[in-house]
Amino acid sequence: MDQPSGWRLWLAGARPRTLPAAVVPVLVGTATATGLGVGGDVDGPLQGIVLWRFAAAMVVALALQVGTNYANDYSDGKRGTDSADRVGPLRLVGSGLAAPASVKRAAMLSFAVAAVVGFALAAAAGWILLLVGAVSIAAGWFYTGGPRPYGYAGLGEVFVFVFFGLVATAGSSFVQSEQLTWLAVAAGVPVGMFATGLLVVNNLRDIPTDAVAGKRTLAVKLGDHRTRVLYVALMVLPFVVTPVIAGASGRLVAWLAMFTILAARIPVQRILEGAKGAALIPILGQTGRVQLLFGIVFAVGLWVGPV
DSSP: OOOOOOOHHHHTOOOGTTTTHHHHHHHHHHTTTTTOOOSTTTTTTTOOOOOHHHHHHHHHHHHHHHHHHHHHHHHHHHHTTTTTTTOOOOOOOHHHHOHHHHHHHHHHOOOOHHHHHHHHHHHHOOHHHHHHHHHHHHHHHHOOOSHHHHHHHHHHHHHIIIIIIIIIIHHHHHHHHOOOOOOHHHHHHHHHHHHHHHHHHHHHHHHHHHHHHOOHHHHHHHHHHHHHHHHHHHHTTTTHHHHHHHHHHHHGGGGGGGGHHHHHHHHHHHHHTTTOOOGGGHHHHHHHHHHHHHHHHHHHHHHHOOO
C-alpha cells in the first residue's frame, strides 16, 4: 500500500480517528451551560451561549489532542517503541517518513495554537483557565515524553479520563457560564469513559510490542483478557450514568443518548470475540464514532433541557 505524503502524511500523523475525544467534551460542556451563559441570545435558540467562545474552545481541544498525538509519535519514535513489528495506524517517526525534529515542531506548534487561543478565552472568562491550559499541555507532552513518562507506567487512562473527560467538559462549560457546575463535571464522566475506551483499544492492540519495548501501559499490566473487560465496561457504563444525570439535572431529553448504545454493539462484540492485531484497527474508528454519536445526542438533549 502506498504511503501518504505531503499534507496527507501529517493528517495521518494527527490520528483523526482519535479526534472525537476532543470534539465531544466541547459539545457536551457547552450544552451544560445552556441558559447560564454571560452573553448570546439568552431567550432564543442559543440560550446564552457565546459562539466565539464555543469555537475557541473547540480549537483549543483539537489543538491539544493533535499536539498530544504528535508528541506521542515523537517520543515513542525516539525511544524505539514504535518498531517495525508494530501493528496499527501510521507513526511518522517510527516509519521513518518524517524526521523526529519535524514531528516535535508539529507538536509544539499545535500546543502553541492551544495556548494562544486559550489565552483569549482566559482573558474573557477567567485567568484560572491559563493554569488549566498549562497543566493540560504538560500532561500531553509528558504522557510519553520526558525522563519518566507516565504513559509508560500505566497511567495513560487516568490522564485521558481526567483531561479529555472531566477537565475538557467542565472547562468548555466554564468558558460560557464562568462558573463550575456539578452538571458539567457529571457530564464529563461518560465523555471521559468513551475517550478512555479509545486509548484502551489502542493499547490492547499494542500489548505485544509495548511489552517487548518496556512500555508498561495499563493494558500490558492487566493482560489481554482483563483489558477487554475494561473496554467493555467503558463502553457500557456511560449508558448507566446517563439517565441518572438526565434525571438529576431535569434535562430529561438527554436520556435519548441511551439509544446510541445500539452503535456500541459492533465494537463491543468484536472485542469479546477476541479481535487481535490489525483486526483492532477498525474498532478504534468504530469506538470514536460511538463517542461522537453519543456526544451529539447527549449534547442536544442537555441543550433542549426539560420536557
